Amino acid sequence: MTTGAPHTLVICGHGMVAQRLLEKLVAQPHQPFSRIVVLNGEASPAYNRIQLSVLLAGDASESSLQLRQPGWYQQHNIEVHQGDPVTTINREAKHVTTASGLIQEYSRLVIATGSRSASLGIQGEGLDGVVGFRDLQDTQKLIDISQRHRRAVVIGGGFLGLEAAEGLRSRGMSVTVLHRSSHLLNRQLDATGGALLESALNDRGLALLTRTSPVALLGNHTVRAVQLDDETLISTDLVVVAAGIAPNIQLARDAGLDCDRAIQVNPQLATSDPAIYALGECCQVLEHTFGLVEPGYQQAEVLAQVLCDAASTAAYQPSEIPTRLKISGIPIFSCGQTQPDSETESVIWQDHESQHYCRLLVRDQRLTGAVLFGETTDGLWYSERIRQADDISAYRAQLAFGKPYCDAA
Ligand SMILES: Cc1cc2nc3c(=O)[nH]c(=O)nc-3n(C[C@H](O)[C@H](O)[C@H](O)COP(=O)(O)OP(=O)(O)OC[C@H]3O[C@@H](n4cnc5c(N)ncnc54)[C@H](O)[C@@H]3O)c2cc1C
Structure with a gap:
């Protein structure tokens, strides 16, 4: 079976970042594609992968993870094919083939295939359980x-x-x-x-x-x-x-696209083929690869603009993304450098009773990293200081106590 249209956008993969791209595309004033086709390897449409831990812990239902109801895709005229992974990309003919034999032509192709659990490379990994x-x-x-x-x-x-x-x-x-x-x-x-x-x-x-x-x-x-x-x-x-992730790049590699640790893209998310883009955990920008959702969301914003306007100057710049986690109910925040070295000084505050801990790394009176355990309210404020490379000498003595104390100083 062959399907095609004069101006078709095909998205390979329907994870969190592909969904964000769809949301950004339909929000653009002039979305140029007459067809948008999503080919998804998984059996269900995009869901909140981050919440899988909550589902595993028994604190969420599967349906609550869904990012959009099926009606949303119909309303925006987006065709989603579930459980039918793309197996090959034919760049000359500008079409992709799926496991079921569907051949889908594209004028623009976006690869958003994410990652998988990295293999341990030891005997017995194929066993049940x-x-x-x-x-x-x-x-x-x-x-x-x-x-x-x-x-x-x-x-x-x-x-x-x-x-x-x-x-x-x-x-x-x-x-x-x-x-x-x-x-x-x-x-x-x-x-x-x-x-x-x-x-x-x-x-x-x-x-x-x-x-x-x-x-x-x-x-x-x-x-x-x-x-x-x-x-x-x-x-x-x-x-x-759960010993790391490996970007899903085999499809791109087989199609002859430039790959290193992941699919190499420029700041406009184009691969080495200008009709093919990649974003999210399967892409690599300069030497950066990604394991959190926020950089993928920033890339989706850029790519929506690029796809809708060939003259767009939107560009993705990798930046320091703070990590905010909750492990077993304990809030954890980190940003920038997390391990001290010979050029950094540490400002440390710890409350043994409440088990709250904060380590701030300072080089030349500039904050270069923050590690917060138990109490993370000021995390984003610290990450702003890191991003802006502010001189902290005026409030260094108050630094570990957070924004209100530093403002007062
Ligand atoms: C349990 C868990 C908890 C997480 N917690 C956090 C968190 O707290 N904070 C945070 O920032 N990030 C977290 N992450 C990471 C976050 O989920 C990812 O960064 C994000 O989902 C990446 O989005 P993506 O669209 O690039 O890839 P994915 O969401 O992985 O989606 C890729 C999709 O492409 C499909 N696919 C692959 N190959 C093909 C193919 N050949 N054809 C068609 N489809 C294909 C895959 O099946 C998948 O559905 C967590 C991840 C997991 C697994």
Whole structure:
């Protein structure tokens, strides 16, 4: 079957960023496409992926994750094909082919294929009971296994791994987290913040092993144990693989588009083929790749303008995006540099009773990084100081107490 139209925009992938692009496109005064076709690998239309942790913990329903009701797509004349991933891009003929054999022509193609859980590269990853934590299907599998079994091992103590661990724990599983680095959330927290988090999660009943890597997953058909690098075996019924993400770039690579760690795009989100764009977690701007939704949203804003106006000067500039997380109800914020080095001084404030902690990194009287644990109200104010590179010498003594004290100083 072949379908085509004179001016067709095809979007490959329907995740959070593709949906934001659609929202921005329909809000433009002159949207030039006579057809917009979305080809989605997943079985359901775009949903709030961030809320999968809440769904896993049993605090949200699947339907509450939906970003738009089906009527919205009809109202804006957007065709969405679910559960039919794009398998090839033919750049000469300007069409894509899907797994079901649909051939869809395009005048402009947007690749928004996101990421998947990165492989561990060890024996046993293909066993039943070894699950990633990326989409609704993974989450449904985790919920299903948690209802039949008691023990889980989560590989990765970053935010995805910890959210998976907390969700499974709240469903009654006994959970062990393995983390390769010396402290949890090592991208967002310094060693003290990581230790505070470890102690809080231990108190809630999670077993946490840092500086620990699995070397094999053992079992016949179903995973039964995780073997560690010191030969220890941990018996388990479930392994969650949450040790980083890998951008989905095979489609683009097979089509001959320039790829590095992800699909390379210019500041207008164009790939090495000017009719094809990429954005979100599958793209790379200069040396930057992305693992949070906010940069993708900023890219969607730019790309909507570029697609609607060939003369648009809109351009995406990667910027320091603060990370705001809630792990097991504990608010965490970080922005900029998180680990001290020989050129930075640290301003540290800690309340042992409330378990609140703040580390601010300063270089040449400018704030270069902030790590907040437990109390994060002033996070955005600190990130503004980092972005604007303000001289903080006039209120340095008050810096750790937040905006009101600094304003008063
Ligand atoms: C459990 C969880 C919690 C998270 N929490 C946070 C958070 O607190 N804060 C934050 O900022 N970010 C968070 N993230 C990350 C955030 O969800 C992503 O940054 C965001 O979803 C990226 O959007 P995207 O559209 O680029 O990719 P995705 O949302 O991954 O969407 C890509 C879509 O493309 C589809 N696809 C892939 N290949 C094909 C193909 N060949 N053909 C058709 N379709 C294809 C995929 O199936 C998927 O549906 C979390 C992620 C997870 C998994």
